[in-house]
Each structure stands twice: as C-alpha cells, then as structure tokens.
Amino acid sequence: MPPIEETPVYEVFAQHDALAFATHVGSLRAPSAKMALELAREAFFRRDPAFDVWVVPATQIVHARDFPITLPTAPEEKSYRLPSGYDNGPQWKRFKASEQKIEDVAQEMAQPVRRIPQ
Amino acid sequence: MNHPTHEQIVALKRLLIPMADDEWMMGHRGSEWLALAPDLEEDLALSSTSQDEMGHAKVLYDLLHDLGEPSADYHVYFRPANRWHHARVTALPKSSWAEWVVRRYFYEMFDQVRRSALERIPYPPLVGALKKMDREEAYHADHARSLMDILAHGGAESYGYLREAITDDWAYLADLFEWIGPDESWASWDVGELAPSAMRTRFESQVHQDFAIWGIYWPEGVPLATRKARHHDSSPDLPALLDDMREVRNQAAKAHW
Numbered sequence: 001m002p003p004i005e006e007t008p009v010y011e012v013f014a015q016h017d018a019l020a021f022a023t024h025v026g027s028l029r030a031p032s033a034k035m036a037l038e039l040a041r042e043a044f045f046r047r048d049p050a051f052d053v054w055v056v057p058a059t060q061i062v063h064a065r066d067f068p069i070t071l072p073t074a075p076e077e078k079s080y081r082l083p084s085g086y087d088n089g090p091q092w093k094r095f096k097a098s099e100q101k102i103e104d105v106a107q108e109m110a111q112p113v114r115r116i117p118q
Numbered sequence: 119m120n121h122p123t124h125e126q127i128v129a130l131k132r133l134l135i136p137m138a139d140d141e142w143m144m145g146h147r148g149s150e151w152l153a154l155a156p157d158l159e160e161d162l163a164l165s166s167t168s169q170d171e172m173g174h175a176k177v178l179y180d181l182l183h184d185l186g187e188p189s190a191d192y193h194v195y196f197r198p199a200n201r202w203h204h205a206r207v208t209a210l211p212k213s214s215w216a217e218w219v220v221r222r223y224f225y226e227m228f229d230q231v232r233r234s235a236l237e238r239i240p241y242p243p244l245v246g247a248l249k250k251m252d253r254e255e256a257y258h259a260d261h262a263r264s265l266m267d268i269l270a271h272g273g274a275e276s277y278g279y280l281r282e283a284i285t286d287d288w289a290y291l292a293d294l295f296e297w298i299g300p301d302e303s304w305a306s307w308d309v310g311e312l313a314p315s316a317m318r319t320r321f322e323s324q325v326h327q328d329f330a331i332w333g334i335y336w337p338e339g340v341p342l343a344t345r346k347a348r349h350h351d352s353s354p355d356l357p358a359l360l361d362d363m364r365e366v367r368n369q370a371a372k373a374h375w
Contacts, residue, residue, distance in 0.1 A: 041163075046166050
C-alpha cells in the first residue's frame with residue numbers, strides 16, 4: 001500500500017432501493033475500487049443494508065466550481081418556468097391511495113384524452 | 119432431523135464448541151487492533167468484522183445452550199482455561215500486522231471448509247444458524263484475500279513481512295483441523311466432509327491455488343496435529359488472555375449486566 005496521502009480517495013454513494021437516487025454517504029481512501037467497496041461496506045453500512053453502493057474515484061468527479069460559468073446561480077425571475085397549470089397532484093394522491101403500480105399510472109397517462117380531475 | 123440421538127447430540131457439541139471458541143477468539147484478538155490498524159478504513163472494517171465473529175460465536179453458544187450446555191455468558195466469562203477448545207492460532211497474542219492478515223486469511227479459508235462440512239449435518243437449527251452467518255463470512259473471506267493480495271503485491275518489504283508471517287503461522291495450522299472427542303463421535307453424523315483429513319485436503323488445495331497467484335512458495339502440506347490439539351491444559355498464554363478478556367466482568371462477577 002502506498003503512503004496514505006498517495007492512496008486514492010473514493011466518494012461513496014448508496015442507493016437504498018432500485019428506484020432511489022444514489023445519495024452521497026461519505027468518502028474513504030482505498031488502493032483499488034474493489035477494496036473501496038469492501039471498506040465502504042463496513043464504514044457506512046454496518047447496520048443499514050443498501051440496494052447498491054457506488055464508489056467513484058474523487059479525481060473523476062468534475063466540479064462546477066472549477067468552471068464557474070456552469071455553476072447554477074439564483075434566478076432573477078423564472079416564474080415563467082414553473083409548471084403551474086399542469087397539476088399532477090390529484091394523480092399522485094390517487095396513486096398513493098390505491099397503491100397503483102407505476103405501470104398503471106403510465107397506462108393512464110398514455111390514454112388519448114386526459115381529464116384533469118378537479 | 120429434528121430429533122437427533124443422544125450420541126449425535128454429544129457429537130454436535132464436540133463439533134460446535136471448537137467452532138464457537140475459534141470465532142470468539144478471532145473476534146477478541148481482532149478487537150485488540152482497534153485504533154492500531156494501519157489505516158482508518160481498515161480499522162473500521164476490522165472492528166466491525168470482529169463484532170461479526172463475536173456475534174457468530176454467540177449464535178453457536180446459544181445453539182449449544184439449546185443442546186444442554188451452559189449459557190453463552192458462562193462459556194465466555196466463567197469457563198476455566200482447560201475447557202476452551204479453540205485452535206491456538208486464533209488466540210495467539212497480537213504481533214505484527216502482516217501476521218494478523220495471514221492469520222485471518224488462513225482462518226477464513228479454513229472456516230469456509232468447516233462451514234460447508236457442517237452444513238451437511240441435517241439438523242435444522244444448525245443449518246439455519248450457518249445460513250445466517252454465510253453472508254458475513256463470505257465477505258470476511260473475500261476481504262482477507264484482498265489484504266493478502268495487497269501484501270503480496272506491495273513491493274519487496276511487504277512481501278518479506280508476508281513470507282515471515284506465513285512461516286510463523288504455518289506450524290500452528292494443524293490444530294484447526296482437529297475436533298474434540300473421539301473420531302466415532304463426529305463420525306456418528308455420517309458426513310465424510312467432517313473428517314479432519316478431508317477438511318485439510320480442501321483447505322490445502324484452496325491455499326495452494328492462492329499461493330501460486332501471489333508467488334508464494336508452497337511449504338508442502340499442513341503438519342498433522344496431535345489428538346489433544348484443541349485442549350489447553352498447560353497453555354502459557356491462555357490464562358492471561360482470559361483475565362484480560364474478563365477484567366471488566368470480574369470487577370463485579372455476580373452483578374447483572
């Protein structure tokens with residue numbers, strides 16, 4: 001193993017279920033990606049299981065702060081971008097209430113005439 | 119087989135006590151590395167795997183309790199030194215990091231062989247207990263191999279430490295393959311894989327293969343053990359280890375914790 005400061009840093013992400021976004025949980029040093037996974041298992045998931053774990057070499061992450069022009073900044077006036085008038089709330093409520101599957105929602109959305117319930 | 123015979127129960131105890139004690143000792147010795155492992159990540163991983171091993175020991179002591187043995191607490195806190203049946207290699211005092219890596223690797227490779235032999239015993243509570251451990255143990259074995267790989271390919275200095283540690287531990291490996299009690303006792307389960315010679319052969323074939331990958335000289339077969347290998351009637355290290363392990367408990371041995 002090289003000296004500690006030469007051992008690569010890996011950023012660790014976890015997906016809690018198959019549909020969840022991967023969330024950053026921390027970082028660690030490891031001599032290889034496989035070893036990073038082995039160590040992440042014990043460092044971050046001792047008690048909680050995960051659906052999947054990703055390790056990414058920290059050097060492979062591109063930071064917007066290094067290219068400030070790409071950094072999202074607070075908009076002055078973007079209300080015209082807000083999706084008002086497309087209220088999907090009732091669908092979501094029914095989806096949750098009836099334990100529909102995502103496929104059912106897709107089928108409903110695909111119907112030729114969509115009625116937005118009031 | 120939910121109702122083993124008396125002979126089979128006696129045999130089961132003689133098979134499980136050595137395993138429970140090995141797991142306990144690996145967990146105990148492993149926990150002594152807390153804050154001393156070479157890097158923070160491995161320190162966390164090792165303290166966690168040591169807890170796994172103690173957890174496995176607890177599962178086995180509880181299983182033994184169901185078979186009529188005293189409780190897990192008795193086994194760990196009150197049992198006299200000459201009633202422990204771990205293999206000496208699991209309880210060797212802490213020496214170098216390389217020795218610990220090598221000890222873990224040998225132990226995990228052996229433990230895989232032993233578990234797959236015990237899994238063939240048709241006693242559902244045992245099969246269930248082993249199944250619970252499988253996931254963690256598969257990780258332990260994989261990680262033990264990764265640590266060996268790092269030492270083997272880490273340059274002349276680490277390779278030297280590795281060779282030295284293998285030479286030191288090799289002589290102790292024999293004890294792992296012995297059960298306690300007479301042969302007829304484990305043979306009453308009629309599982310050929312439980313024979314010490316069968317376990318030794320499977321272990322040797324795995325380790326021989328790994329050594330070839332790591333460029334490590336194969337020191338011929340594992341030496342043969344004496345039939346008393348897992349008895350510690352006059353062990354110089356064991357009383358000190360037990361005193362150390364029980365130090366807090368012994369402050370108030372009769373208290374309820």
